[in-house]
Amino acid sequence: MATTATTRPPAGHRRTLTQRRARTGLALITPTLLIVVAVIVLPLLWSVLIAFQRLRLINVGRAGLFENLTLENFERVFASAELLSTLWTTVIYTVGSTVLSIGIGLAAALALRQPFRGRTAVRAVMLLPYVAPVVAVTFVWRIMLNPEFGIVNTWGRRLFGWEDPIAFLSQAQGTLTLLGLEIPVPTALLTVIAFEGWRYFPFAFLFLLARLQALPGELEEAARMDGATPLQTFRFVTLPQLMPVIAVLAVLRAIWTFNEFDDIFLLTGGAAGTQVVSVRVYELLTVQRNVGAASAQSLFLAVVLVVLLLGYLRLLRSRGEQL
Amino acid sequence: VTTTAPSTPTRARPPQSGPKRRWSRDRAERAVLRVLRPLTIAALLAAVVLPFYYMLLLSLRPIESLLLRPGSLVVGLDELTWATYTEVLTSVGDGGQGFLRFMANSAAVATTSVLLALTIAIPGAYAISRLPFPGHRQVSGLFVAVYLFPAIILAIPLFVVLTRLQLRGQLVGLVLVYVSQTVPVAIYMMRNYFQTIPESVEEAGLVDGLGRVGVLARIVLPLALPSIMATGLFVFVIAWNEFLFALLFLVEQRDRWTVSLGLAQLSGSVEVPTTVLMAGSVVVSLPVIVLFFLTERLLTEGLASGAEKG
Numbered sequence: 001m002a003t004t005a006t007t008r009p010p011a012g013h014r015r016t017l018t019q020r021r022a023r024t025g026l027a028l029i030t031p032t033l034l035i036v037v038a039v040i041v042l043p044l045l046w047s048v049l050i051a052f053q054r055l056r057l058i059n060v061g062r063a064g065l066f067e068n069l070t071l072e073n074f075e076r077v078f079a080s081a082e083l084l085s086t087l088w089t090t091v092i093y094t095v096g097s098t099v100l101s102i103g104i105g106l107a108a109a110l111a112l113r114q115p116f117r118g119r120t121a122v123r124a125v126m127l128l129p130y131v132a133p134v135v136a137v138t139f140v141w142r143i144m145l146n147p148e149f150g151i152v153n154t155w156g157r158r159l160f161g162w163e164d165p166i167a168f169l170s171q172a173q174g175t176l177t178l179l180g181l182e183i184p185v186p187t188a189l190l191t192v193i194a195f196e197g198w199r200y201f202p203f204a205f206l207f208l209l210a211r212l213q214a215l216p217g218e219l220e221e222a223a224r225m226d227g228a229t230p231l232q233t234f235r236f237v238t239l240p241q242l243m244p245v246i247a248v249l250a251v252l253r254a255i256w257t258f259n260e261f262d263d264i265f266l267l268t269g270g271a272a273g274t275q276v277v278s279v280r281v282y283e284l285l286t287v288q289r290n291v292g293a294a295s296a297q298s299l300f301l302a303v304v305l306v307v308l309l310l311g312y313l314r315l316l317r318s319r320g321e322q323l
Numbered sequence: 324v325t326t327t328a329p330s331t332p333t334r335a336r337p338p339q340s341g342p343k344r345r346w347s348r349d350r351a352e353r354a355v356l357r358v359l360r361p362l363t364i365a366a367l368l369a370a371v372v373l374p375f376y377y378m379l380l381l382s383l384r385p386i387e388s389l390l391l392r393p394g395s396l397v398v399g400l401d402e403l404t405w406a407t408y409t410e411v412l413t414s415v416g417d418g419g420q421g422f423l424r425f426m427a428n429s430a431a432v433a434t435t436s437v438l439l440a441l442t443i444a445i446p447g448a449y450a451i452s453r454l455p456f457p458g459h460r461q462v463s464g465l466f467v468a469v470y471l472f473p474a475i476i477l478a479i480p481l482f483v484v485l486t487r488l489q490l491r492g493q494l495v496g497l498v499l500v501y502v503s504q505t506v507p508v509a510i511y512m513m514r515n516y517f518q519t520i521p522e523s524v525e526e527a528g529l530v531d532g533l534g535r536v537g538v539l540a541r542i543v544l545p546l547a548l549p550s551i552m553a554t555g556l557f558v559f560v561i562a563w564n565e566f567l568f569a570l571l572f573l574v575e576q577r578d579r580w581t582v583s584l585g586l587a588q589l590s591g592s593v594e595v596p597t598t599v600l601m602a603g604s605v606v607v608s609l610p611v612i613v614l615f616f617l618t619e620r621l622l623t624e625g626l627a628s629g630a631e632k633g
Contacts, residue, residue: 024535025454028446029462032506035443039503040469043480050480060486104367111363122364124619128371131615133564135583136604139590140378143597151377154394198370229349230356252471259473262566266587278475285479286571298476305473 100197105204516550
């Protein structure tokens with residue numbers, strides 16, 4: 001390493017060295033770029049084109065690149081009576097799931113912050129819902145919530161005296177009797193949101209715990225010395241320091257939930273008031289076999305997502321949060 | 324179960340001179356939190372573990388006894404059965420559900436994806452972390468975009484492309500999709516680790532006459548092995564668990580189904596008993612869970628380090 005310092009090469013030679021580094025760098029990144037561009041970027045651009053084409057599943061193999069250009073797909077998507085209700089469901093589902101998963105994740109991270117015997121093991125177990133295959137966990141949930149032989153309904157009737165089993169995943173609208181009040185609740189949608197909270201809280205938990213453990217202790221110590229109670233310390237000292245992580249988590253979870261397909265498709269199939277936009281895209285593609293309309297619908301999904309994200313980022317900036 | 328919170332020797336007592344009311348509020352909060360903390364942990368553990376326990380429980384009972392006593396939380400010795408597992412694993416020709424075949428498909432797809440993704444991502448991560456090339460910031464931006472981009476939007480054009488290339492229904496098509504979707508994240512995960520390797524070690528190698536590729540292969544790779552393993556596992560789990568693309572590409576050919584797709588397809592039919600499908604769920608989940616516990620520390624640290632720099 002002393003060589004570079006003592007035998008300083010002339011300026012021209014130096015530049016070629018930087019150039020050579022750059023060229024090696026480009027060569028090493030090329031395979032990645034190639035596959036990403038070929039399998040992701042180009043298809044995405046193409047899907048914009050497909051959205052403007054009259055394209056059915058049957059003639060997918062033959063249609064030319066610029067054949068049958070039309071605006072019909074968008075007319076169809078926007079004229080659909082389901083569009084607004086689907087979008088609304090997607091928004092509720094996204095907000096509910098994001099808030100719930102981050103909330104549980106925060107509670108878990110705070111509970112596991114102080115070391116205790118077996119904490120590492122507990123932390124590992126907490127991550128199970130997130131690593132287990134989505135197909136397996138949705139299946140278990142479906143059976144657990146089954147109205148006939150599911151464990152939840154069996155014990156609910158035994159312990160809480162439920163009169164009728166609750167069809168958690170196939171009932172669009174139920175009534176919750178609370179203090180004599182009958183409150184209508186979207187049962188299936190709430191169940192799916194609960195599932196999202198269960199499955200994705202480990203993600204928030206992992207990052208919040210890492211952040212909590214990296215926080216310098218002095219600030220909280222000082223607050224305690226000044227007589228702040230634990231809740232005050234959390235509210236005014238710890239939470240502000242976690243806000244940047246929470247903001248990032250909220251963005252990530254919102255993006256992923258907004259487009260989530262697997263979970264809802266596997267739990268309810270999009271029935272009982274849980275039809276989100278991504279499930280609608282899938283139906284257009286496979287049931288109605290209308291590739292063009294499916295593409296238009298997914299483009300709509302992407303645009304709404306980008307608009308919502310920009311709005312959120314603006315909100316954060318106006319509040320002075322750093323992302 | 325003891326309800327005392329772990330003692331923290333560093334915690335200083337609040338000053339005695341504080342106002343009297345504050346002092347008692349402080350005490351009350353501490354007392355409540357002391358109870359609440361273990362309760363929260365216990366409740367979360369129960370919520371996490373119970374579904375998996377239920378999965379295992381049902382997989383070991385015959386369907387008749389489930390219907391007879393649906394609320395039972397233990398398997399009686401007289402009802403314990405392995406028949407569910409033999410049925411789910413044996414091939415369709417022998418009267419089973421053919422999960423062994425699905426597992427082989429999934430294993431092939433996942434392993435190939437890991438190998439390919441690492442082969443592509445390791446040089447890429449090295450380039451991003453060490454060899455500034457023109458446009459490397461834009462490339463990083465592109466990778467973040469790919470990481471965030473919704474699969475459902477990608478699904479339609481890929482469906483069309485693969486149909487045209489006649490690769491739909493082939494496991495190769497699936498591998499291509501998984502690799503391209505995981506490589507950007509893989510690069511992101513490894514890049515941070517590569518940056519922690521002191522540059523002087525590499526320069527020593529360069530001076531000794533190794534080229535950049537030689538340095539990467541002989542010096543960086545061995546040092547970055549933990550991070551590479553974590554990344555490989557990450558890709559494996561993604562590929563093993565993936566459902567949407569498997570559904571879109573392979574649904575018509577049962578002998579090509581992955582385990583995830585197989586379980587989803589069969590759980591939609593009424594002919595296969597629930598307990599047999601539970602055995603299937605255990606079989607699908609087990610490899611991932613075992614791998615996860617074997618390498619949990621590696622994986623969580625890798626994930627957390629990838630996110631630390633957000």
